[in-house]
Amino acid sequence: NAGVTQTPKFQVLKTGQSMTLQCAQDMNHNSMYWYRQDPGMGLRLIYYSASEGTTDKGEVPNGYNVSRLNKREFSLRLESAAPSQTSVYFCASSEARPGPYEQYFGPGTRLTVT
Amino acid sequence: SQQGEEDPQALSIQEGENATMNCSYKTSINNLQWYRQNSGRGLVHLILIRSNEREKHSGRLRVTLDTSKKSSSLLITASRAADTASYFCATVRGSTGGTSYGKLTFGQGTILTVHP
Numbered sequence: 001n002a003g004v005t006q007t008p009k010f011q012v013l014k015t016g017q018s019m020t021l022q023c024a025q026d027m028n029h030n031s032m033y034w035y036r037q038d039p040g041m042g043l044r045l046i047y048y049s050a051s052e053g054t055t056d057k058g059e060v061p062n063g064y065n066v067s068r069l070n071k072r073e074f075s076l077r078l079e080s081a082a083p084s085q086t087s088v089y090f091c092a093s094s095e096a097r098p099g100p101y102e103q104y105f106g107p108g109t110r111l112t113v114t
Numbered sequence: 115s116q117q118g119e120e121d122p123q124a125l126s127i128q129e130g131e132n133a134t135m136n137c138s139y140k141t142s143i144n145n146l147q148w149y150r151q152n153s154g155r156g157l158v159h160l161i162l163i164r165s166n167e168r169e170k171h172s173g174r175l176r177v178t179l180d181t182s183k184k185s186s187s188l189l190i191t192a193s194r195a196a197d198t199a200s201y202f203c204a205t206v207r208g209s210t211g212g213t214s215y216g217k218l219t220f221g222q223g224t225i226l227t228v229h230p
């Protein structure tokens with residue numbers, strides 16, 4: 001099993017450009033998550049999807065959109081990139097309720113916006 | 115805002131010594147988890163402790179939870195150079211009418227360096 005995979009691994013964008021980060025999991029998990037990690041900080045939740053067909057905002061959703069394409073795939077889109085979105089982005093997945101919600105993480109996408 | 119605060123921010127020890135990291139949080143929790151992150155990599159789950167548990171062991175890891183103080187500690191015994199990494203605590207909030215969906219709130223992490 002590959003676990004959680006993310007593409008691309010690295011990306012450089014100019015301000016105003018758009019892009020989509022892809023995430024897929026092969027563990028048949030219901031819930032998926034997108035986080036960002038800034039230098040010296042923990043992870044902050046951007047969006048999550050409790051189950052196929054549902055998405056909800058996390059702590060820092062502004063400037064992002066998501067799509068839960070099917071049970072396996074959860075994408076994150078930046079419509080108009082800004083330098084403040086320079087970060088490392090992690091996708092994760094977990095079983096749904098009743099828990100206890102251990103999460104499995106992908107290797108991350110390092111995004112630089114100039 | 116982040117739920118957890120970790121202490122110390124950085125810890126440097128020699129191989130064979132024990133490493134203790136602490137985590138405090140603000141709200142009631144369903145469970146608390148510890149994750150490790152090697153430089154430039156994704157997070158790896160280490161151990162989970164439920165709110166009704168006080169102590170848990172896994173190999174060289176020992177986690178304690180004090181819900182009255184809203185704090186947890188992670189002890190790594192007989193550390194190795196390979197334990198060098200950042201360690202994060204993360205909490206799943208307590209009952210919120212069933213809407214938490216396992217969302218994790220992370221602390222800022224402790225950077226552990228183990229010198230050979």
